Amino acid sequence: MTSIRLYDLQVRDDRRPSPFCWRAKYALAHKGLPFETVPVALTDIPAVAGGTHKTVPILDDGGKIVSDSWAIADYLDEVYPDRPRLFGSPAERALCQFVETSLIASAARPILLCYLKDIYDCVLDKDRDYFRQSREKFIGCTLEELASGRAERIEAARAGLESVRLTLKGGAPFLSGAHPGYADYIVAGFLLWIALVATAPLLQSDDPLLAWLARVQDLHGGVGRAVPLSAMVA
Amino acid sequence: MTSIRLYDLQVRDDRRPSPFCWRAKYALAHKGLPFETVPVALTDIPAVAGGTHKTVPILDDGGKIVSDSWAIADYLDEVYPDRPRLFGSPAERALCQFVETSLIASAARPILLCYLKDIYDCVLDKDRDYFRQSREKFIGCTLEELASGRAERIEAARAGLESVRLTLKGGAPFLSGAHPGYADYIVAGFLLWIALVATAPLLQSDDPLLAWLARVQDLHGGVGRAVPLSAMVA
Numbered sequence: 001m002t003s004i005r006l007y008d009l010q011v012r013d014d015r016r017p018s019p020f021c022w023r024a025k026y027a028l029a030h031k032g033l034p035f036e037t038v039p040v041a042l043t044d045i046p047a048v049a050g051g052t053h054k055t056v057p058i059l060d061d062g063g064k065i066v067s068d069s070w071a072i073a074d075y076l077d078e079v080y081p082d083r084p085r086l087f088g089s090p091a092e093r094a095l096c097q098f099v100e101t102s103l104i105a106s107a108a109r110p111i112l113l114c115y116l117k118d119i120y121d122c123v124l125d126k127d128r129d130y131f132r133q134s135r136e137k138f139i140g141c142t143l144e145e146l147a148s149g150r151a152e153r154i155e156a157a158r159a160g161l162e163s164v165r166l167t168l169k170g171g172a173p174f175l176s177g178a179h180p181g182y183a184d185y186i187v188a189g190f191l192l193w194i195a196l197v198a199t200a201p202l203l204q205s206d207d208p209l210l211a212w213l214a215r216v217q218d219l220h221g222g223v224g225r226a227v228p229l230s231a232m233v234a
Numbered sequence: 235m236t237s238i239r240l241y242d243l244q245v246r247d248d249r250r251p252s253p254f255c256w257r258a259k260y261a262l263a264h265k266g267l268p269f270e271t272v273p274v275a276l277t278d279i280p281a282v283a284g285g286t287h288k289t290v291p292i293l294d295d296g297g298k299i300v301s302d303s304w305a306i307a308d309y310l311d312e313v314y315p316d317r318p319r320l321f322g323s324p325a326e327r328a329l330c331q332f333v334e335t336s337l338i339a340s341a342a343r344p345i346l347l348c349y350l351k352d353i354y355d356c357v358l359d360k361d362r363d364y365f366r367q368s369r370e371k372f373i374g375c376t377l378e379e380l381a382s383g384r385a386e387r388i389e390a391a392r393a394g395l396e397s398v399r400l401t402l403k404g405g406a407p408f409l410s411g412a413h414p415g416y417a418d419y420i421v422a423g424f425l426l427w428i429a430l431v432a433t434a435p436l437l438q439s440d441d442p443l444l445a446w447l448a449r450v451q452d453l454h455g456g457v458g459r460a461v462p463l464s465a466m467v468a
Contacts, residue, residue, distance in 0.1 A: 170335075
């Protein structure tokens with residue numbers, strides 16, 4: 001019986017799309033640590049694990065509570081130093097942050113805007129009002145108005161992933177080189193998120209990202225393997 | 235007397251703008267290896283160091299010839315393993331390649347198009363015909379036609395550096411974290427290149443990139459300190 005629990009955002013049909021939770025699930029799998037996920041609704045997050053955190057992932061390691069995907073990764077490397085490291089060096093960690101910010105700057109915003117309505121359509125009934133209100137306040141229009149400009153935004157989102165394609169063109173199997181690392185989990189987390197909610201394809205079927213994503217899905221006993229990519233691929 | 239020589243692209247007034255040569259100069263300085271640069275005109279590159287290489291940087295380490303900035307960095311880490319490493323791990327090297335491709339995808343192309351005419355105006359007289367012919371063939375129009383759309387392209391180039399700004403916003407002094415690394419030299423190389431040729435500013439004076447760039451200029455005895463940034467800053 002495992003003592004590690006990960007609070008994981010749940011939407012309809014028990015899907016678990018959160019890109020930040022994917023990072024934490026991959027981080028635990030990379031370390032070879034057994035864990036169980038605890039599904040949590042968006043509006044229930046403030047009530048779990050002592051009620052001190054507003055976002056998932058939240059890790060409960062035998063009573064030690066850690067939230068935020070970066071903090072969880074750091075915690076795991078610190079507390080389980082003899083298991084495979086998530087960050088081989090401080091520089092690798094810093095460059096993983098560049099990978100995240102680079103994707104935020106080039107792809108995450110168009111991706112979010114393309115799929116926000118799809119995400120809304122997936123959230124649990126109890127979360128729908130909160131999701132609509134908070135997200136419409138953020139974007140400054142209704143979710144339906146946002147969805148109308150989707151075709152061009154999908155092009156922009158697809159183009160915003162070009163840095164990942166170019167890097168993989170170098171021939172290494174993973175963004176982190178010969179072996180998978182946290183940078184791979186960051187990017188895969190974004191794509192698995194979309195794969196679980198999309199009603200319009202983000203990637204073309206010949207996109208070189210797909211072979212890499214399949215490799216990442218198969219890692220560590222197949223932690224991401226159950227996610228079907230078909231809804232995301234034209 | 236040093237035995238390491240680095241062939242370094244020379245333009246008017248003995249400026250040395252090549253972003254790839256900057257990486258090699260920083261790599262040597264990071265390793266603490268004394269070296270001398272050998273100025274070389276663009277059209278003279280095929281004649282130097284045995285005549286087997288078409289681009290600079292070319293390193294001559296006591297007769298051992300290495301060209302290409304990545305190969306030079308790898309060579310230095312391999313042959314001088316007891317000096318500070320350029321790549322602390324294979325993953326750090328892989329993520330440095332992501333930094334390069336990310337900048338190529340987001341910033342390098344608009345930057346190149348903004349400043350190609352400025353670069354032409356800087357190259358040595360003997361290189362001008364070759365530069366114009368080869369670059370106009372590449373871009374499909376004259377350098378003067380290209381220069382006409384510059385104002386909007388500068389906006390795009392500036393925005394294309396947002397990933398670097400966002401990463402530095404995390405609070406670390408360098409892209410590589412607490413200590414400078416090859417990722418910093420890649421990005422600084424692009425900016426020092428433009429600083430040495432620009433006739434129109436790339437950055438606003440309050441750009442947070444500037445404090446970081448000044449730190450990189452001061453590294454390793456000030457290898458990049460002599461480059462004035464004023465032409466690049468509004």
